[in-house]
């Protein structure tokens with residue numbers, strides 16, 4: 407049998423890698439991680455963690471506005487201080503994650519990794535061999551192919567702004583567009599969101615999305631729908647975003663038109679790993695088209711949402727595979743998702759659209775939460791949820807729009823994943839008063 411430098415070598419050090427790589431090495435496997443940038447990848451450094459720190463005063467500002475009168479005085483966000491706070495919170499994360507990998511004896515190879523063959527990766531001109539290779543290279547921001555696209559910025563640049571520009575124009579209507587429009591508006595910017603389709607956040611329950619849009623509009627955010635942006639040009643007074651019948655004067659443009667898989671210049675074509683515009687093609691064991699090469703995390707072409715919890719689940723699954731603990735296909739659990747707008751929209755399981763299309767299989771229960779005493783404690787102004795039950799009255803889906811939507815959906819996950827019936831529901835005792843207790847009481 408050939409002797410390799412490593413049992414497993416990962417390209418990329420994000421959640422698609424490190425949640426599995428560290429325990430795998432701790433089980434005695436020889437593991438290496440190749441990283442060309444910050445350890446930990448997008449989520450800690452340029453995604454979830456960075457974003458949620460910046461969002462914290464935004465959510466608090468909403469809360470204070472809702473209890474205005476009980477709490478008196480004006481509230482403003484000092485963006486420069488918020489930025490500094492974000493830096494303090496996340497700056498240590500790469501070292502922390504590197505510490506986890508080091509303490510499990512994972513070798514970290516800094517540099518760009520490229521495939522040479524199905525057992526070899528080149529890093530800094532040096533070839534390293536491994537029995538198995540995992541490609542976990544994530545996504546990068548899309549750039550519109552229009553004149554002046556270099557005048558636009560991406561989410562990472564937004565999250566490094568030391569001052570919030572007076573006028574921000576956002577192109578797109580997905581997660582990043584809606585979350586960052588919310589932050590910019592709360593921080594005092596005049597915000598315009600341009601969507602090329604009619605709908606924002608297509609995967610979410612549209613009545614709830616419209617509630618969030620109306621709320622943003624009531625705060626002065628302008629939504630321009632169904633327009634293709636054709637150019638960004640420098641004007642006498644900042645920038646101008648142009649489209650058919652569209653001329654928007656602005657100071658700063660966020661291109662939030664999606665993120666594309668990092669598949670270029672990796673040696674995929676040369677080695678024969680199949681991929682398409684959505685990412686690397688894998689089978690139900692996360693194996694690529696080439697033996698001994700696997701893929702994990704956002705870079706995979708998959709129907710599951712490209713989120714941190716999905717990447718963690720995949721890297722953990724691969725850890726069990728490489729440790730010889732399973733030969734089973736990957737069996738994804740219910741994967742929740744949330745948009746951190748203000749209020750949030752969260753969901754898990756069967757969608758409302760799917761349930762409404764199959765009335766023989768599902769019962770849809772809509773709840774207006776404005777009557778819930780616990781929501782009135784914080785004087786929440788927007789609160790609705792929809793619960794979906796199967797024919798045995800077991801919870802199979804839920805979505806909520808409210809300030810606490812992520813906590814409600816998290817609280818309901820065990821009922822969905824483990825298909826709890828009345829006996830199990832009765833055994834679940836939650837602290838009272840709490841949002842989990844209120845959510846569970848609806849079942």
Ligand SMILES: Cc1cc2nc3c(=O)[nH]c(=O)nc-3n(C[C@H](O)[C@H](O)[C@H](O)COP(=O)(O)OP(=O)(O)OC[C@H]3O[C@@H](n4cnc5c(N)ncnc54)[C@H](O)[C@@H]3O)c2cc1C
Pocket residue numbers: 417418419420421422423440441442443444446447448449450452453454457517518519520542543544545561562582668672702703704705712713714715717746
């Ligand atoms: C602005 C933003 C906000 C987000 N917010 C959330 C959120 O709130 N909740 C949530 O669940 N998800 C969120 N996400 C998504 C989340 O960040 C990703 O799902 C997660 O980071 C995927 O992990 P990954 O390991 O697959 O990829 P990544 O974390 O992107 O890691 C890939 C790594 O590979 C490295 N790499 C690439 N090519 C090479 C190469 N050839 N050689 C060496 N290294 C290479 C990169 O430098 C990078 O470090 C957000 C994303 C963004 C952009």
Ligand SMILES: NC(=O)c1ccc[n+]([C@@H]2O[C@H](COP(=O)([O-])OP(=O)(O)OC[C@H]3O[C@@H](n4cnc5c(N)ncnc54)[C@H](O)[C@@H]3O)[C@@H](O)[C@H]2O)c1
Pocket residue numbers: 550577578579580581582583585600601602603606607634635662663664665711712713743744745746
């Ligand atoms: N809360 C979270 O979990 C969270 C937050 C931010 C990002 N993310 C992840 O980051 C990734 C990227 O998010 P995103 O918001 O960039 O992508 P997205 O796919 O959610 O949204 C892209 C948006 O751009 C629009 N668009 C595409 N082409 C366009 C064009 N030519 N002109 C105008 N609009 C166009 C689409 O209609 C869509 O509204 C996703 O994988 C997402 O899961 C997650």
